[in-house]
Amino acid sequence: MSAWRLTETGPLPEPDAARPDRSRSGARRLLVVAAVVLLTLVGAGSFAAAGTGVFSAERPEGCAKPDRSLQLYAVELPKDGTQIRLGYGLTPETASYPGPTMEMMEGECLAITLHNQVSAETLAALRTNPAHPLGVSLHVHGVKYTQQSDGTVQSASYVPPGESRTYTWYAQPRNNRTGAQGTAGYWWYHDHVVGGPHGTQGLSAGLFGGLVVRRPSDPKPDRTYVTAFGDRQSINLRRGEATDTCDTVNPQPGPTCLVARKGERVEFVVIGIGNDMHTFHLHGHSWADTRTGVVSNGQPFADSVPIIDNKTLGPGDSFGVQVVAGDSVGPGHWMLHCHMQFHSDAGMSTMLHVLDENGQMPPGMDHQHPAAAPATAGTTSAPATAGITSAPATAGTAHQHN
Numbered sequence: 001m002s003a004w005r006l007t008e009t010g011p012l013p014e015p016d017a018a019r020p021d022r023s024r025s026g027a028r029r030l031l032v033v034a035a036v037v038l039l040t041l042v043g044a045g046s047f048a049a050a051g052t053g054v055f056s057a058e059r060p061e062g063c064a065k066p067d068r069s070l071q072l073y074a075v076e077l078p079k080d081g082t083q084i085r086l087g088y089g090l091t092p093e094t095a096s097y098p099g100p101t102m103e104m105m106e107g108e109c110l111a112i113t114l115h116n117q118v119s120a121e122t123l124a125a126l127r128t129n130p131a132h133p134l135g136v137s138l139h140v141h142g143v144k145y146t147q148q149s150d151g152t153v154q155s156a157s158y159v160p161p162g163e164s165r166t167y168t169w170y171a172q173p174r175n176n177r178t179g180a181q182g183t184a185g186y187w188w189y190h191d192h193v194v195g196g197p198h199g200t201q202g203l204s205a206g207l208f209g210g211l212v213v214r215r216p217s218d219p220k221p222d223r224t225y226v227t228a229f230g231d232r233q234s235i236n237l238r239r240g241e242a243t244d245t246c247d248t249v250n251p252q253p254g255p256t257c258l259v260a261r262k263g264e265r266v267e268f269v270v271i272g273i274g275n276d277m278h279t280f281h282l283h284g285h286s287w288a289d290t291r292t293g294v295v296s297n298g299q300p301f302a303d304s305v306p307i308i309d310n311k312t313l314g315p316g317d318s319f320g321v322q323v324v325a326g327d328s329v330g331p332g333h334w335m336l337h338c339h340m341q342f343h344s345d346a347g348m349s350t351m352l353h354v355l356d357e358n359g360q361m362p363p364g365m366d367h368q369h370p371a372a373a374p375a376t377a378g379t380t381s382a383p384a385t386a387g388i389t390s391a392p393a394t395a396g397t398a399h400q401h402n
């Protein structure tokens with residue numbers, strides 16, 4: 001009998017409902033107040049940004065007051081070998097890489113206060129230039145923000161060690177009058193300051209996470225996982241066996257344990273970090289190549305939407321995939337990997353464990369993780385870096401669950 005049993009039941013918390021409409025009279029009052037304040041400032045010659053040409057609004061247009069706020073902590077995590085690891089967390093104790101998946105509804109305005117708990121010493125060790133300032137930041141893709149929430153050195157919107165700063169994200173909705181396209185989609189956030197002016201060292205240390213912006217009618221998943229495909233053949237900065245640490249008795253869904261019950265709608269936020277091209281491939285499942293990863297069969301264009309099981313991912317790209325776990329194919333250990341062969345051969349491969357409707361892995365579903373870099377001749381050659389694999393390259397060490 002199988003030990004696999006998924007007891008965790010809770011679906012993802014529903015994102016806050018879209019913010020209520022504000023009354024027109026309220027908006028007009030606000031406009032009048034804003035105009036008076038602006039005129040007063042300009043009249044007094046004290047409009048701070050006028051001299052520098054920097055637009056210094058604290059929040060994007062349409063986001064007069066945040067609908068929701070949360071606290072985010074940047075902390076140092078245990079080293080991975082000699083590699084410094086950093087993570088974002090909703091509490092310092094729960095920091096991880098990837099960081100917490102953020103969800104917003106179009107129209108929502110979110111204020112995130114980032115607390116930098118990474119020591120100056122650690123940040124200095126990651127610095128590529130002694131003149132570069134020490135700090136961490138929060139830079140986001142896809143949604144709207146002003147210069148003050150850009151999370152860069154050049155806009156001075158970063159957080160020195162021990163300090164805090166509030167960033168404001170606005171999930172601007174579509175507007176047929178202005179032609180604004182809206183912000184619904186699969187995005188990501190990351191540091192842009194650690195080490196150098198592009199946060200390259202912060203990113204590779206773990207300061208990144210996924211963001212999903214939905215429209216009210218979008219399909220809601222039962223589970224969401226972030227898979228960041230990165231340099232050195234990594235998924236979420238891990239390779240080989242380290243990508244999949246699911247406990248077979250009590251698997252806890254997380255960055256290194258992709259698990260679902262048959263029939264659940266599973267959403268992947270797929271992110272390209274680092275410098276390499278990758279492909280996202282999932283065995284036994286396919287999805288629609290649309291904004292949401294789903295297309296309703298009733299829609300007139302549904303027949304022209306490609307259904308795919310492999311999608312190319314470049315640096316900085318992000319997209320979403322939604323699949324119904326085990327649909328037609330049943331429970332099992334379904335491989336999820338990069339399809340650039342030398343990447344997957346070097347360990348860029350993990351598993352989606354699909355359990356039955358009761359959260360059990362049916363008997364006979366044993367699986368193995370092959371060694372990341374096969375030592376046998378005649379296989380696709382691995383690149384020079386493949387010697388640094390997290391899975392031993394001897395056949396006898398492949399492990400078996402159950």
Ligand SMILES: [Cu+2]
Pocket residue numbers: 229233276277278279338339340343344348
């Ligand atoms: Cu790859």
